[in-house]
Amino acid sequence: MPTRSGLFPRNFKKTLPEASRGEGCWIIADDGRRFLDAIGQAAVVSIGHGVAQIGRAMAEQSSHIAFAHTSQFHNAPAEKLAARLLTMAPPNFRNGGRVYFTSGGSEAAETAIKLARQFHLESGQKDRYRILSRRQSYHGSTLGAMSVSGNVARRAPYEPLLAEWGHVAPCFCYHCPFDKAFPQCELACADDLQAELDRSKQNDAAAFIFEPVAGATLGAAAPPEGYAVRIAEICRKNGILLIADEVMSGMGRTGKPFAVQHWGIEPDMILVGKGVASGYAPLGAVLVSSRVVETFEHGSGAFMHGFTYQAHPVSTAAGNAVLDFLETHKLFDRAISAGKSLRSALLPLQSHPNVGEIRGLGLLLGVEFVKDKATPEPFPREQNIAEKIRQACLDETVLTYPVQGCVDGLRGDHILLAPPFTISPDECAQIASALQSAVARVFSA
Numbered sequence: 334m335p336t337r338s339g340l341f342p343r344n345f346k347k348t349l350p351e352a353s354r355g356e357g358c359w360i361i362a363d364d365g366r367r368f369l370d371a372i373g374q375a376a377v378v379s380i381g382h383g384v385a386q387i388g389r390a391m392a393e394q395s396s397h398i399a400f401a402h403t404s405q406f407h408n409a410p411a412e413k414l415a416a417r418l419l420t421m422a423p424p425n426f427r428n429g430g431r432v433y434f435t436s437g438g439s440e441a442a443e444t445a446i447k448l449a450r451q452f453h454l455e456s457g458q459k460d461r462y463r464i465l466s467r468r469q470s471y472h473g474s475t476l477g478a479m480s481v482s483g484n485v486a487r488r489a490p491y492e493p494l495l496a497e498w499g500h501v502a503p504c505f506c507y508h509c510p511f512d513k514a515f516p517q518c519e520l521a522c523a524d525d526l527q528a529e530l531d532r533s534k535q536n537d538a539a540a541f542i543f544e545p546v547a548g549a550t551l552g553a554a555a556p557p558e559g560y561a562v563r564i565a566e567i568c569r570k571n572g573i574l575l576i577a578d579e580v581m582s583g584m585g586r587t588g589k590p591f592a593v594q595h596w597g598i599e600p601d602m603i604l605v606g607k608g609v610a611s612g613y614a615p616l617g618a619v620l621v622s623s624r625v626v627e628t629f630e631h632g633s634g635a636f637m638h639g640f641t642y643q644a645h646p647v648s649t650a651a652g653n654a655v656l657d658f659l660e661t662h663k664l665f666d667r668a669i670s671a672g673k674s675l676r677s678a679l680l681p682l683q684s685h686p687n688v689g690e691i692r693g694l695g696l697l698l699g700v701e702f703v704k705d706k707a708t709p710e711p712f713p714r715e716q717n718i719a720e721k722i723r724q725a726c727l728d729e730t731v732l733t734y735p736v737q738g739c740v741d742g743l744r745g746d747h748i749l750l751a752p753p754f755t756i757s758p759d760e761c762a763q764i765a766s767a768l769q770s771a772v773a774r775v776f777s778a
Contacts, residue, residue: 711744
C-alpha cells in the first residue's frame with residue numbers, strides 16, 4: 334500500500350501489491366506479477382476471476398434498477414435467487430422456506446441470532462435468548478457474530494463488549510479436547526452440547542450455531558460420521574434451533590451445495606456468503622426453514638431487524654449469474670474431482686516430520702504443521718510457522734491463508750487452501766510444489 338494512501342489498512346506494517354486484474358485462478362498485480370490463488374481470496378472465489386458475464390449481468394441490472402429499499406419494494410433478481418437457493422437446500426427449506434439476503438457472512442450471522450431470539454418470542458418462550466456455539470469457531474466480525482465466535486485471538490481485544498452465551502467443545506479429532514479417539518470417544522464432543530444445556534436449569538438456550546466443516550480457525554476440520562446427526566438430535570430434543578454456518582463451506586465448496594448434505598441433516602437456518610456471489614458482489618444470506626417462517630407468519634408477521642442494502646438488486650443479479658455459471662459448467666461436481674487432484678498432489682507432504690495432518694472436504698483443505706508428529710505437539714506461537722510458510726509460498730507466487738491457534742487459541746499453525754473450482758491438475762501440482770519448497774525452507778532453517 335502506498336505510504337500516502339487514504340485507505341485504512343488491515344495492517345499498517347505490511348506492504349501489499351496492488352491487484353489489477355484476475356484470470357481464472359490467477360491474480361495479476363499492477364507490476365505484472367502473477368499469483369496463483371490457492372485460497373480463492375479467503376474461500377470466496379469459486380468460479381474463478383475475470384468471468385466477464387458476471388459483470389455484464391450486474392451492469393444490465395443496474396441499467397434497469399440499481400437499488401430499491403426493501404421496506405417499499407421487492408425485486409426480481411432477489412426473488413429468483415431465493416427460489417434457486419431453496420431448491421438446492423435440504424427438504425425442510427423447499428416448501429415454505431424463505432431467504433433473507435445480506436451484504437455478507439457477518440451480517441448473515443447477526444441476522445440469524447436475531448431470528449432465533451424472535452422465533453422464541455413468537456413461540457411464547459420469552460426466556461430463551463442464549464445462542465450456544467463451539468470454542469475455536471468463527472462466525473463473523475460484528476459484535477453479535479463475534480459473541481458466538483470462539484476464535485480466541487479475534488475475540489481478545491473486544492472481550493468487554495462481547496456477550497458470553499456459552500461455548501462447548503469443538504469437534505476436532507486431530508486435537509481432541511477430551512484426549513480420546515474416534516469411534517471409542519462415542520462422540521463426546523457432541524454430547525458436550527447436552528452437558529452445557531443440562532448445566533443451565535433456566536431453559537434459556539435459543540439456538541446452537543456451528544460450522545459443518547470448521548473454516549479458518551481449525552483449518553478445514555470435518556466431523557466424523559455421526560457428529561452432525563447427534564447435534565441435530567440434541568437440538569430437537571431440547572427445543573432449540575440449529576444454525577449451520579456455511580459461509581465458507583457452502584455453495585459447493587465441499588462437493589455438495591451445502592456441507593450439511595453430506596450427513597443428511599436439516600438445520601433450521603443455513604448461513605451463506607463468500608461463494609454465493611464468488612466475490613463479484615458483496616452478498617450473504619440466511620436460508621430460513623419453513624417451520625421458522627410459519628412461526629413468524631402466524632405470529633406478529635414482522636421481523637424487527639433490517640439492513641439498508643439487504644436483497645440488493647445488483648448483488649443478487651451477480652448471485653444469479655454466478656449460479657448460472659456453476660450449473661452450466663458443472664462446477665459443483667468439479668469441486669469433488671479438483672479436490673481429489675489437490676489432495677493427491679499434496680500427498681507427498683504427509684511424510685514430512687513437521688506436517689501433522691492434511692484434512693478437509695472437497696476444495697476446503699487444511700495443512701497443519703507440528704513440532705512433534707508423534708504427540709502431535711504444536712510449535713511455540715512466537716515462531717510464527719504459518720506466516721513463514723505463507724511467505725515462502727508467496728516467494729513461489731502461490732497465495733495461501735495462514736492461521737495460528739488451532740490447538741488452544743494461541744498455539745497451532747496451519748494454512749488453508751480453497752482455490753476456485755476451476756483449478757486444473759497442473760495448477761494443483763504447482764500449489765503442492767510451492768508448499769513442498771516452503772516446508773523445506775522453513776524447517777531447514
